[in-house]
Amino acid sequence: MERRTFLKAAGLATASSMAGAAVSVQPAPQWQRTARPSDVVVIGAGAFGGWTALRLREMGHSVTLVDAYGPGNARATSGGETRQIRVGYGDREVYSRWVLRGMELWREREREFGLPLLSPAGRLQLATDLNPGLRASRDVFTRLKVDHELMSASDMRRRWPQMEPGEMAVGLYEPGAMIVRAHRACLAVAEAAARKGVQLVAGRAQPDRPTGGTLSQLALQGGGAVSGASYVFACGPWLGRLFPDLLGRKLQTPRREVYFFGTPAGDDRYSCPDLPVFSEASHYGFPSVDGKGIKVCPVGGDTEMDPDNDDRIVTPFQVRRSREYVARRFPGLKDQPIVETRVCQLENSVDEHFIIQRHPGWDNVWIAGGGSGHGFKHGPVVGEYIAERVLGRRTDPALEALFCVKDANF
Numbered sequence: 001m002e003r004r005t006f007l008k009a010a011g012l013a014t015a016s017s018m019a020g021a022a023v024s025v026q027p028a029p030q031w032q033r034t035a036r037p038s039d040v041v042v043i044g045a046g047a048f049g050g051w052t053a054l055r056l057r058e059m060g061h062s063v064t065l066v067d068a069y070g071p072g073n074a075r076a077t078s079g080g081e082t083r084q085i086r087v088g089y090g091d092r093e094v095y096s097r098w099v100l101r102g103m104e105l106w107r108e109r110e111r112e113f114g115l116p117l118l119s120p121a122g123r124l125q126l127a128t129d130l131n132p133g134l135r136a137s138r139d140v141f142t143r144l145k146v147d148h149e150l151m152s153a154s155d156m157r158r159r160w161p162q163m164e165p166g167e168m169a170v171g172l173y174e175p176g177a178m179i180v181r182a183h184r185a186c187l188a189v190a191e192a193a194a195r196k197g198v199q200l201v202a203g204r205a206q207p208d209r210p211t212g213g214t215l216s217q218l219a220l221q222g223g224g225a226v227s228g229a230s231y232v233f234a235c236g237p238w239l240g241r242l243f244p245d246l247l248g249r250k251l252q253t254p255r256r257e258v259y260f261f262g263t264p265a266g267d268d269r270y271s272c273p274d275l276p277v278f279s280e281a282s283h284y285g286f287p288s289v290d291g292k293g294i295k296v297c298p299v300g301g302d303t304e305m306d307p308d309n310d311d312r313i314v315t316p317f318q319v320r321r322s323r324e325y326v327a328r329r330f331p332g333l334k335d336q337p338i339v340e341t342r343v344c345q346l347e348n349s350v351d352e353h354f355i356i357q358r359h360p361g362w363d364n365v366w367i368a369g370g371g372s373g374h375g376f377k378h379g380p381v382v383g384e385y386i387a388e389r390v391l392g393r394r395t396d397p398a399l400e401a402l403f404c405v406k407d408a409n410f
């Protein structure tokens with residue numbers, strides 16, 4: 001295999017801004033069982049909590065970051081290899097604007113951490129026609145001056161002959177979309193936070209039922225406690241279980257299965273950046289990154305998942321759906337094996353907007369979650385935003401209303 005091809009298959013040729021940067025090998029920070037009292041205790045070291053802790057520390061505050069299983073762990077919603085960063089959000093322009101700011105922050109952090117986190121990939125949204133969602137994304141792209149291209153089936157066949165669009169007559173291509181290494185990024189954020197003075201505590205926090213007033217300390221399962229002036233619960237799919245009165249019926253945790261299909265030996269047509277991230281109503285997926293194989297996620301079949309206790313084993317039904325999809329959309333991969341699988345869960349709010357608000361029962365407790373299948377990319381911006389809310393800074397009232405927990409019949 002040529003050197004260029006090998007680097008691409010290994011996902012190294014495309015790390016956007018890493019040219020010349022050394023990959024840092026630093027000792028992993030130690031997670032303790034106790035911590036000194038701090039200004040803010042953040043519970044959850046996923047995409048929301050990790051970035052919040054880092055940002056608060058950089059703003060000069062003492063911070064404790066607590067996690068039951070570790071940053072981007074196998075049960076967390078932020079776990080796994082990769083996530084997409086795309087501006088296309090239909091008519092939800094507020095998130096498109098956040099992504100544009102987030103892309104700058106991701107690049108800065110990639111340089112700061114000295115790790116390849118990002119790969120320019122592009123994203124192709126496929127549909128049978130120019131539906132309202134695609135039109136809205138295209139209008140936002142135009143308004144925000146985001147590079148894009150509306151493609152016909154024959155345009156797509158010419159550009160990506162390894163893909164057969166079939167009944168998908170329209171493609172909206174966003175060449176600036178990226179892939180981010182999810183688990184690696186969560187670890188890097190926690191490590192940077194620790195280097196800057198955040199105390200890392202391993203343990204499961206167990207809040208009592210709110211009795212009004214303020215929360216003074218937070219017990220850890222198995223003994224011990226942490227305390228702070230404020231608390232941010234960024235516990236992803238666990239939030240509904242931690243705060244059943246507030247969130248029990250307003251956050252759902254549907255199961256998702258993720259498949260990696262092998263690519264033919266020596267063939268990089270299915271690897272990033274030769275194939276973009278692809279998305280359509282029934283499935284979405286990623287080109288092969290780091291030699292993992294092409295990633296395919298069937299959408300739908302929303303069984304609730306218990307993030308602590310459920311086995312993460314794929315089902316014959318979704319295996320069949322994924323195989324049929326790959327054979328249809330990528331005929332050259334028809335006989336390739338499934339080389340890896342993952343089972344994870346989303347943490348969907350009823351309107352798929354984030355939930356970032358003060359707990360109504362405690363005036364020093366904040367809830368941050370509801371990533372709803374799109375939160376990872378926003379980590380750096382969400383962290384800044386949550387930090388500002390917790391510190392009582394002025395933020396946009398329209399966003400505050402948008403990020404309030406809502407009932408199912410909102």
Ligand SMILES: Cc1cc2nc3c(=O)[nH]c(=O)nc-3n(C[C@H](O)[C@H](O)[C@H](O)COP(=O)(O)OP(=O)(O)OC[C@H]3O[C@@H](n4cnc5c(N)ncnc54)[C@H](O)[C@@H]3O)c2cc1C
Pocket residue numbers: 043044045046047048049050066067068069070071072073075076077078079082083084085203204205206234235236237238242256258297344345346368369370371372373374375376377378
């Ligand atoms: C299959 C799939 C694909 C996705 N694709 C994308 C994508 O392409 N782009 C994108 O932007 N987003 C995507 N998302 C969404 C994104 O991954 C999530 O919105 C985001 O990772 C949520 O992060 P979080 O920090 O809120 O939750 P989590 O990552 O779940 O973090 C919560 C943390 O809290 C800890 N915790 C929980 N309870 C306690 C407790 N009591 N005490 C101590 N610690 C506790 C957990 O151990 C965990 O580490 C996807 C999600 C899934 C499932």
